[in-house]
Amino acid sequence: MTGIEESIVERIDRLQAGGVIDMHFDLPMDLYEKREHRDVLKTEFLTEFEAGGISVVGAAIYIEDRYLPEAGLRVALDQIARLYAETATSERFAICKNYREIQAARETGKIAFLVTMEGVEPLGTDLNQLRVFYELGVRSIGLTHARTNAAGHGGVFAANGSSPEGLTPFGREVVHECEALGIIIDLAHINPAGFEEVLSITTKPLIVSHTNARRYYDIERNISDEQIRMIGERAGVIGVNCVLVSPTEEKSTLDHYVDHIEHVVNLIGIDSVGIGFDFFEFIYRQWPESRQKELAAKLTTPHFIPDLRNHSHARNLTRKLIERGFSDEQIEKILRGNWMRIFREWL
Numbered sequence: 001m002t003g004i005e006e007s008i009v010e011r012i013d014r015l016q017a018g019g020v021i022d023m024h025f026d027l028p029m030d031l032y033e034k035r036e037h038r039d040v041l042k043t044e045f046l047t048e049f050e051a052g053g054i055s056v057v058g059a060a061i062y063i064e065d066r067y068l069p070e071a072g073l074r075v076a077l078d079q080i081a082r083l084y085a086e087t088a089t090s091e092r093f094a095i096c097k098n099y100r101e102i103q104a105a106r107e108t109g110k111i112a113f114l115v116t117m118e119g120v121e122p123l124g125t126d127l128n129q130l131r132v133f134y135e136l137g138v139r140s141i142g143l144t145h146a147r148t149n150a151a152g153h154g155g156v157f158a159a160n161g162s163s164p165e166g167l168t169p170f171g172r173e174v175v176h177e178c179e180a181l182g183i184i185i186d187l188a189h190i191n192p193a194g195f196e197e198v199l200s201i202t203t204k205p206l207i208v209s210h211t212n213a214r215r216y217y218d219i220e221r222n223i224s225d226e227q228i229r230m231i232g233e234r235a236g237v238i239g240v241n242c243v244l245v246s247p248t249e250e251k252s253t254l255d256h257y258v259d260h261i262e263h264v265v266n267l268i269g270i271d272s273v274g275i276g277f278d279f280f281e282f283i284y285r286q287w288p289e290s291r292q293k294e295l296a297a298k299l300t301t302p303h304f305i306p307d308l309r310n311h312s313h314a315r316n317l318t319r320k321l322i323e324r325g326f327s328d329e330q331i332e333k334i335l336r337g338n339w340m341r342i343f344r345e346w347l
């Protein structure tokens with residue numbers, strides 16, 4: 001012992017220094033909507049990434065209903081194009097396609113983007129497109145959002161009522177091809193039947209990039225204790241989402257966010273939990289009220305956590321984990337170590 005007590009701020013600094021990995025962020029969609037603007041990443045996101053010590057971001061291609069079906073492929077390609085163009089404007093960013101590149105980016109202090117896909121609508125029913133997106137850098141895929149598509153069915157934002165059907169033959173082909181190519185399979189959003197089927201036809205550790213525990217918010221879009229155990233048995237990782245922490249605004253707090261982390265840890269251990277913040281408020285606030293109402297009618301009204309609203313708030317989470325009694329080793333696994341293990345195993 002040195003006899004010098006480390007202050008909590010110093011401890012947060014030290015834990016943050018290794019970087020924070022967020023496996024779900026709707027960045028490409030926002031860059032696409034702002035395609036007439038330049039330097040959006042630098043002017044609107046970099047400060048928050050830096051303040052939060054963010055080192056790797058799962059940048060999710062997602063196609064809104066209004067572009068489907070006709071423009072799905074084109075908008076997906078444009079989202080990727082904007083991500084590449086914006087990434088090229090600063091030495092601080094890098095798009096990474098494998099574990100070695102992610103490590104190199106982290107070692108040189110860059111913010112690494114891993115391109116992901118939320119819902120395979122851009123593929124249509126053409127498996128060849130999957131290869132194209134792989135070549136463009138897509139390294140994690142969730143088959144569905146809340147909708148039904150050519151691969152399967154999304155989980156509903158209610159305690160029951162999702163389709164009882166699993167994957168379509170195309171969905172199974174996509175899963176097999178992802179496993180063969182080295183595209184991490186993400187079970188966020190898929191309905192319970194699809195969830196089980198993906199597990200039954202794969203062997204690698206699967207992830208749920210951004211979700212919450214049904215124990216605290218009982219909707220089929222979230223995951224049950226049984227599903228959490230299934231991920232644990234496969235040594236997968238569950239990223240805890242900060243938008244669906246509770247059905248009530250009052251309980252949508254940072255403490256309750258940590259309850260979700262703790263719940264996963266209690267069920268399957270510290271090696272299977274990570275972060276998938278799903279910060280979405282910046283997009284939501286840009287919408288007219290009519291679209292916000294449409295979201296509420298179709299899915300749910302999101303409740304944003306006051307002190308966990310954007311990437312600059314990642315430090316608040318680290319502080320809360322310390323306050324809640326997590327050890328340094330546990331916090332490092334939650335913030336980055338578990339996702340890095342998944343990248344090492346898949347990429």
Ligand SMILES: [Zn+2]
Nearest residue numbers: 118188189210
């Ligand atoms: Zn999502």
